[in-house]
Amino acid sequence: MLITDAVVINQEEIIPGFFRMTMSAGEVAKNARPGQFLHVRCADALDPLLRRPVSIHAVDREKGEVALFYRVAGRGTALLAAREKGDRINILGPLGRGFTRPESSGKVSVAAGGIGIAPLYFLLQELSLINTYANVFLGAATKKQLFFSSEIEALGHSVFPATDDGTAGYHGTVVELFTQNLSDTVYGCGPAGMLKSLCRILEQYKIRGEVSLEERMGCGVGACLSCACKTVSAGENYRYSRVCVEGPVFPAGEVVWA
Amino acid sequence: MTPQNGGIINGAKTKLAVNIGGIAMKNPVATASGTFGFGSEYAPYIDLNLLGALVVKGITLQPRAGNPTPRLVETTAGVLNSIGLQNPGVERFVGELLPGLAGYDLPVIVNIAGDTIQDYGQLAARLDRAPGVAGLEVNISCPNVKKGGMQFGSDPDMAAEVTRVVKAGTGKPVIVKLSPNVTSIVAIAEQVARAGADALSMINTLLGLAIDLKTRRPVLGNGLGGLSGPAVKPVAVRAVWQVYREVKLPIIGMGGIITAADAIEFILAGATAVALGTANFVNPRATMDVLAGIKRYMIENEVQDINELVGAAHR
Numbered sequence: 212m213l214i215t216d217a218v219v220i221n222q223e224e225i226i227p228g229f230f231r232m233t234m235s236a237g238e239v240a241k242n243a244r245p246g247q248f249l250h251v252r253c254a255d256a257l258d259p260l261l262r263r264p265v266s267i268h269a270v271d272r273e274k275g276e277v278a279l280f281y282r283v284a285g286r287g288t289a290l291l292a293a294r295e296k297g298d299r300i301n302i303l304g305p306l307g308r309g310f311t312r313p314e315s316s317g318k319v320s321v322a323a324g325g326i327g328i329a330p331l332y333f334l335l336q337e338l339s340l341i342n343t344y345a346n347v348f349l350g351a352a353t354k355k356q357l358f359f360s361s362e363i364e365a366l367g368h369s370v371f372p373a374t375d376d377g378t379a380g381y382h383g384t385v386v387e388l389f390t391q392n393l394s395d396t397v398y399g400c401g402p403a404g405m406l407k408s409l410c411r412i413l414e415q416y417k418i419r420g421e422v423s424l425e426e427r428m429g430c431g432v433g434a435c436l437s438c439a440c441k442t443v444s445a446g447e448n449y450r451y452s453r454v455c456v457e458g459p460v461f462p463a464g465e466v467v468w469a
Numbered sequence: 470m471t472p473q474n475g476g477i478i479n480g481a482k483t484k485l486a487v488n489i490g491g492i493a494m495k496n497p498v499a500t501a502s503g504t505f506g507f508g509s510e511y512a513p514y515i516d517l518n519l520l521g522a523l524v525v526k527g528i529t530l531q532p533r534a535g536n537p538t539p540r541l542v543e544t545t546a547g548v549l550n551s552i553g554l555q556n557p558g559v560e561r562f563v564g565e566l567l568p569g570l571a572g573y574d575l576p577v578i579v580n581i582a583g584d585t586i587q588d589y590g591q592l593a594a595r596l597d598r599a600p601g602v603a604g605l606e607v608n609i610s611c612p613n614v615k616k617g618g619m620q621f622g623s624d625p626d627m628a629a630e631v632t633r634v635v636k637a638g639t640g641k642p643v644i645v646k647l648s649p650n651v652t653s654i655v656a657i658a659e660q661v662a663r664a665g666a667d668a669l670s671m672i673n674t675l676l677g678l679a680i681d682l683k684t685r686r687p688v689l690g691n692g693l694g695g696l697s698g699p700a701v702k703p704v705a706v707r708a709v710w711q712v713y714r715e716v717k718l719p720i721i722g723m724g725g726i727i728t729a730a731d732a733i734e735f736i737l738a739g740a741t742a743v744a745l746g747t748a749n750f751v752n753p754r755a756t757m758d759v760l761a762g763i764k765r766y767m768i769e770n771e772v773q774d775i776n777e778l779v780g781a782a783h784r
């Protein structure tokens with residue numbers, strides 16, 4: 212865990228409003244685990260004030276590079292998108308608890324909704340390093356938001372696309388598509404509604420799964436209790452866990468959905 | 470340069486030690502309750518031993534789960550929060566968290582909060598027996614459940630009663646933390662001083678609200694929240710200034726401090742020490758940067774003792 216002034220190597224607008232930014236940050240690249248995030252200082256001034264949590268999207272350990280994949284959602288991410296090659300960005304991390312490794316036997320799946328592919332891509336990079344190849348269910352509103360299909364296939368994984376408008380792949384949700392192709396372990400990230408229905412399916416079929424959650428953050432290091440999410444473990448009523456340290460990745464069965 | 474007791478640069482010696490109502494601080498920079506957890510969260514980023522004091526998250530008698538989410542939203546140069554005093558309760562705090570701080574060379578100040586006057590008395594008595602507690606900071610910005618939810622901190626008589634009960638329960642220094650959500654912060658400060666407080670801290674967050682245009686509902690799960698960060702600084706400096714004129718108690722000033730210049734402004738207004746809250750979120754090393762900047766200011770302006778600056782704007 213450290214504070215780094217990373218240098219922007221490349222900033223690429225994949226489709227309007229969606230950016231992939233590569234930074235030079237050797238220590239982060241060395242230590243990062245899939246599912247962890249960086250707490251990014253988007254402005255140099257005091258407004259917007261807080262850092263923004265962004266998942267680690269890809270890592271090149273040899274080059275000491277880290278990539279983010281983000282959607283411009285407001286002022287902070289807009290400032291991030293305005294950063295150019297050579298600019299410095301202050302980052303905190305890697306932070307949080309990432310995905311755990313799959314059990315050695317059994318079929319692995321990944322379910323991504325839209326921008327949710329961001330942390331899962333790093334996971335897919337790591338899985339192919341241990342010769343574990345996954346069924347990747349990529350969901351999006353429309354065809355052009357099915358991100359990184361060819362890169363994912365190049366890593367050796369199989370892509371199963373689903374679009375809400377039927378412009379590519381399965382016409383329907385990524386969770387419906389997954390339900391038709393169940394596996395032993397699932398890693399999910401995406402909008403809350405998608406993760407909620409994914410968790411319901413996992414419970415129904417007793418499938419092991421992990422999901423990456425989002426919540427508004429202050430400190431990012433466990434100190435302010437802003438990023439609470441309701442969780443439950445065996446024999447417990449419920450409690451608030453901190454997405455920034457106990458998460459952002461949680462076992463699917465522990466999340467209490469609203 | 471020895472970070473412990475000021476430093477020597479170009480032969481100039483700076484004295485940074487201050488005293489807050491009996492709590493000896495090696496420098497005037499503390500952490501604000503609720504923004505720094507129980508200290509250990511920030512140990513990877515700074516040497517906690519270099520802090521003037523550590524003020525921990527508000528503690529209640531019973532554990533509290535806290536408020537529904539979202540609990541935090543950013544506003545212009547500020548942050549609105551409604552954490553809802555999520556904490557493990559005083560017994561687990563004393564049993565599990567306090568021992569972890571024993572190895573550090575710094576005063577640990579415990580922020581306490583209650584629903585009733587009796588809660589405050591019991592908390593004071595329980596913490597009086599706990600080793601490693603340098604003093605108590607009394608959060609009086611809580612609603613009194615017995616009196617229809619009115620804040621203890623908004624009524625001078627209730628504020629004074631809480632102070633008396635806490636003083637009766639402990640021999641340790643008692644700092645009363647004032648709320649800015651009152652008509653006259655001076656009136657509250659005067660009553661609290663008369664009731665025996667050893668020091669004051671100010672300000673707690675300003676009551677605020679943000680509304681989501683899409684849902685047309687308050688953004689925070691709890692509706693209202695408390696505003697902190699740079700947006701509140703002038704209000705906080707004003708509060709310190711007004712109270713310093715009328716009440717002869719040491720003050721820990723806070724509210725929007727990000728830089729050393731902000732901190733020095735509070736000291737000039739009358740604060741003996743300062744605390745950083747929201748700044749830690751922006752920069753986990755903010756306390757250390759502020760401390761270094763205060764030293765630099767003192768050396769550049771040939772100030773030998775930080776206490777010379779306290780309230781200097783009034784002279």
Ligand SMILES: Cc1cc2nc3c(=O)[nH]c(=O)nc-3n(C[C@H](O)[C@H](O)[C@H](O)COP(=O)(O)OP(=O)(O)OC[C@H]3O[C@@H](n4cnc5c(N)ncnc54)[C@H](O)[C@@H]3O)c2cc1C
Nearest residue numbers: 263264265266281282284285286287288329425426427459
């Ligand atoms: C652990 C974690 C990892 C994340 N990873 C990514 C990622 O890889 N790529 C990506 O595009 N986004 C990611 N996000 C979401 C990202 O943090 C928010 O989109 C960002 O903070 C918005 O900031 P802003 O200033 O641009 O927008 P703001 O003006 O602050 O807000 C715009 C909208 O975004 C929503 N929002 C604000 N903060 C958050 C938040 N912390 N989480 C979710 N929604 C929020 C609000 O509902 C608001 O309506 C992640 C969030 C978390 C908690």
Ligand SMILES: Cc1cc2nc3c(=O)[nH]c(=O)nc-3n(C[C@H](O)[C@H](O)[C@H](O)COP(=O)(O)O)c2cc1C
Nearest residue numbers: 501502503527608672673697698724725745746747
């Ligand atoms: C997330 C958060 C949690 C807080 N929790 C507490 C608390 O438990 N008790 C308390 O007395 N003040 C609490 N405060 C108020 C701060 O201690 C401080 O008074 C206020 O934030 C102003 O300082 P700042 O602008 O430097 O943050 C909290 C503030 C924030 C932002």
Ligand code: FES
Nearest residue numbers: 429430431436455
């Ligand atoms: S963001 Fe502060 S505890 Fe998670």
